[in-house]
C-alpha cells in the first residue's frame with residue numbers, strides 16, 4: 001500500500017508529537033501521526049509529572065490546558081528544607097511576578113499530572129478533530145530530497161507501507177530512530193549517580209498541593225503530590241524506600257524506578273525536510289520538571305513556523321533554548337549531588353534569600369518555565 005498525501009508525518013505520539021499534531025491541526029495543516037507502541041504511556045509508570053505555566057499558556061489556545069488543570073493537582077506551596085528542617089515555605093501566589101504578559105499572569109502555577117493523563121487528553125482532543133493516532137505503526141526508514149521525504153512504515157497488520165510527506169518530524173523520544181537515521185549528532189555526558197523514584201499511596205502525610213525539597217550534604221529528597229493521598233518520592237541515590245524520610249508514610253507502592261541522568265542534545269534541530277522535537281533533540285536531568293514541557297514548546301514553535309512557511313528558522317530558534325535549559329538543570333543537579341561545604345552553605349541559606357525581589361523573580365520564572373522565550377505567536 002502506498003500513501004502519498006504530501007502531509008507532514010509525525011513519528012511518535014508522546015507529549016511532543018501529540019502537541020505538534022494539535023498545533024498543526026489548529027492551524028489547518030494536515031498531518032499523519034504514528035507510534036510504534038500499542039497506546040499512550042501507561043498511567044502508573046508516569047515519567048513526567050510537571051505541566052508548567054509555559055505549557056499551560058501554549059495549550060490554552062486549543063482548550064487542552066483547561067482539561068489538564070481540571071484533571072491535575074495544582075501546586076500552591078513549595079517547602080524548602082535543609083537536613084529535614086523547614087527553612088522556608090513559599091506560596092506560589094506570592095511568587096507570581098509580573099511577566100509583562102497576560103498569559104504569564106493567568107498561568108502562574110505548576111500542575112502535577114501524570115504524563116499518561118496529558119497524553120490521553122491530547123489524544124481525545126485530536127479525536128474530536130478527527131485526527132487519529134496510528135498505533136502499532138513504526139517508521140522503519142526514510143529518504144529525503146529538497147522538497148519531500150519518502151518513508152516506509154511497518155503497519156499494525158505487519159505490512160510494509162511506503163509514503164511521501166512534505167516533512168518528517170521525529171518526536172520519537174530519547175532513542176530516536178529519526179535522529180539516528182537522519183545523521184544528527186547527539187553529544188553530551190551522563191552522570192554516574194543513580195536516582196530512584198517511587199509513586200505510592202501515603203497515609204498520615206499532609207503534602208497535598210505542596211512540593212517539598214529536602215536537601216542534605218550530597219543528598220536530595222523531593223516529595224510531589226500526584227493526588228491528595230498519592231505522592232512521588234524522588235531521591236538522588238539508591239534504596240529510596242529505605243532512605244527517603246517520607247517513605248515511612250507509604251502504604252501502597254504503585255511504581256518504583258531507578259534511572260541515570262544524561263545531558264545530550266543535537267547540534268541542529270533540522271536537516272533538510274526532517275525535524276526533531278522533544279527528547280529526540282535533547283535529554284537532561286528531571287530536576288525542575290522541564291523535559292516534557294520543553295518538547296511541548298518545540299512542537300508548538302515548529303507548528304507556528306510551518307504555518308508561516310518559516311520552518312527553516314526552527315533550529316536556530318530552539319538551539320539556544322535547549323542549551324539554556326540543559327545548562328540550568330545540570331547546574332541544579334550538580335548542586336544537589338555535591339557535598340562540599342560551599343554547596344551545603346548555599347543549600348542551607350538560599351531558601352531564605354528567595355524573598356529578595358530579584359531572586360524571587362528568577363526563581364519564579366525558572367520554576368514556572370517562563371525563563372524561555374515568550375511564544376512569538378502569542379505576542
Ligand SMILES: Cc1cc2nc3c(=O)[nH]c(=O)nc-3n(C[C@H](O)[C@H](O)[C@H](O)COP(=O)(O)OP(=O)(O)OC[C@H]3O[C@@H](n4cnc5c(N)ncnc54)[C@H](O)[C@@H]3O)c2cc1C
Pocket residue numbers: 011012013014015016017034035036037047048049050051115137138139140171172173174176177178197259277278279280286288289290291292293294295
Ligand atoms: C524519571 C523521569 C522523570 C521525569 N520527570 C519529568 C517531569 O516531572 N516533567 C517533565 O516535563 N519531564 C519529565 N521527564 C521527561 C519526560 O518524560 C520526557 O521529556 C517526555 O516524555 C518527552 O516526550 P516526547 O514526546 O519527546 O518523547 P516520548 O514521551 O519518549 O515519546 C516518544 C514516542 O515515540 C514512539 N516511537 C519511538 N520510535 C518510534 C518509531 N520508530 N516509530 C514510531 N513511533 C516511535 C514511542 O513509542 C513513544 O510513544 C522525566 C523523565 C524521566 C525518565
